Ligand SMILES: Cc1cc2nc3c(=O)[nH]c(=O)nc-3n(C[C@H](O)[C@H](O)[C@H](O)COP(=O)(O)OP(=O)(O)OC[C@H]3O[C@@H](n4cnc5c(N)ncnc54)[C@H](O)[C@@H]3O)c2cc1C
């Protein structure tokens with residue numbers, strides 16, 4: 001079986017996000033880009049399934065984006081992915097999740113992947129859209145926000161998080177799954193893994209390789225447009241409450257009720 | 264151009280989820296801005312109770328697809344049913360709650376309908392008929408304003424953004440025949456298990472009391488639970504408390520936990536690391552209780568109390584109990 005792990009390059013969680021001069025995006029200056037944390041679970045899960053199956057299963061990491069995404073592909077290879085594909089073309093720029101899904105679906109289609117793994121969301125656009133859109137375009141079932149995954153022949157059982165509980169989904173392969181914290185503990189890349197990943201050839205895919213027109217991808221193929229970015233509204237300065245514990249508690253309760261009117 | 268707003272009515276345990284009422288409020292605002300009539304879409308089998316509830320809401324019509332194939336949720340089956348409802352209703356705007364089900368279905372259906380989709384919106388409006396929204400991105404560190412450019416436009420809206428609509432209507436039921444092909448459903452929900460013991464999930468809670476590593480044990484979370492019980496709140500936690508094994512990951516708030524949006528968030532013994540803040544900083548009112556006056560959480564709080572949580576929280580529980588008893 002071929003397992004695809006979709007990996008995205010995103011600002012690391014510690015990054016301070018500043019808006020650029022014309023409010024059209026974020027200022028990439030000083031930001032460290034890393035593999036989307038949820039995609040680490042996806043790569044790890046793919047490798048574990050390969051290790052469990054002990055057959056000819058391979059894990060292929062795929063990333064769509066500018067040259068910097070090669071770093072996250074190398075990370076995936078260093079963790080243990082077998083192959084990597086870098087999907088890049090000026091025409092792909094500015095795509096919304098659906099436009100990106102259209103591209104990724106056509107990259108994946110000829111691979112005949114049995115399982116597509118990704119993250120529950122990109123911690124940049126927080127969209128949670130790309131994987132289910134790919135699943136729809138490929139006509140395969142989906143299980144999102146998964147914390148337990150069992151594959152038994154052609155059948156998948158996936159436990160996923162919902163409000164106040166869990167839901168168990170049963171579906172058939174091929175399937176698309178998004179990974180949530182708790183699914184596994186992603187391994188660190190080993191030194192030999194890193195050395196091997198450095199030498200590994202990463203396949204490039206451009207628009208010309210895909211059965212898509214320029215107006216179906218990138219900004220032109222998007223169904224929405226960005227208007228502007230905004231900083232978070234400033235909160236008024238904190239009101240500190242003095243006194244001993246009993247006084248503080250009494251005053252806090254009073255303020256929450258009379259001033260903030262939230263209890 | 265087609266006109267009208269459809270609200271996907273989420274059914275859990277036979278009844279309409281209360282968050283659907285919030286989305287009806289958002290739909291009514293769009294309707295007042297020229298978005299056309301509001302209708303609710305209901306999908307399932309044996310859903311009479313939910314249909315009755317939906318008809319009492321201030322909407323014009325309730326479109327219903329009933330099919331034994333749809334007794335359990337399936338992304339593909341529900342997508343087919345929703346497509347049929349969209350076609351019959353002529354709606355061009357479809358709103359969902361940004362819940363597990365709402366996000367699962369909206370992402371799939373948007374791809375199936377080639378529609379614009381905005382996830383997790385905190386503000387929505389219409390600009391010449393086009394959905395114009397704001398949503399937090401970069402894990403809530405900034406807000407992006409966006410507009411739809413497609414004839415069909417979808418959005419999911421965070422819980423607690425809108426007040427729930429009250430039931431005063433008498434909407435007409437329109438039964439929609441959707442030929443749902445059983446063979447085309449390759450996956451479905453087999454089992455649902457509750458882990459919250461009937462308490463509201465953090466993502467939907469109006470009041471949250473969260474504890475950190477400083478609680479020192481799972482047992483000590485009882486003092487937070489006591490306060491939560493008085494306030495009708497749900498209990499959350501920092502990652503440090505989850506990693507220490509005090510409470511399960513389903514209670515974690517933050518970047519790798521849940522993003523919450525309550526009226527009131529009380530952070531007890533939580534330092535205020537950026538990965539925690541991004542999960543709770545859209546809360547309307549934030550209270551920080553921490554023994555370190557320099558804890559970063561105070562910079563994001565509206566009310567701050569410096570002191571020992573083991574002393575302050577029990578007093579606070581007592582004070583709140585008294586205040587609420589006299590109201
Ligand atoms: C990739 C990544 C993802 C992460 N995701 C999350 C996430 O989703 N959620 C999350 O919360 N964190 C997350 N973190 C971890 C985060 O960086 C912090 O480590 C964590 O939030 C700290 O938890 P804490 O505030 O409970 O503990 P600490 O930082 O140890 O703070 C404890 C606080 O309690 C106070 N205190 C101690 N005793 C008392 C007392 N008796 N009374 C009052 N106050 C007291 C101390 O002054 C201190 O401020 C993530 C980190 C990374 C790298």
Ligand SMILES: Nc1ncnc2c1ncn2[C@@H]1O[C@H](COP(=O)(O)O)[C@@H](O)[C@H]1O
Pocket residue numbers: 006007008036038039042062063064065097100117118119120121122123125126127128129130131
């Ligand atoms: N540009 C991309 N390249 C590869 N994978 C992606 C890309 N964008 C999104 N994904 C995958 O889709 C998941 C959800 O992303 P999003 O829909 O942006 O929230 C990510 O965790 C990745 O697994």
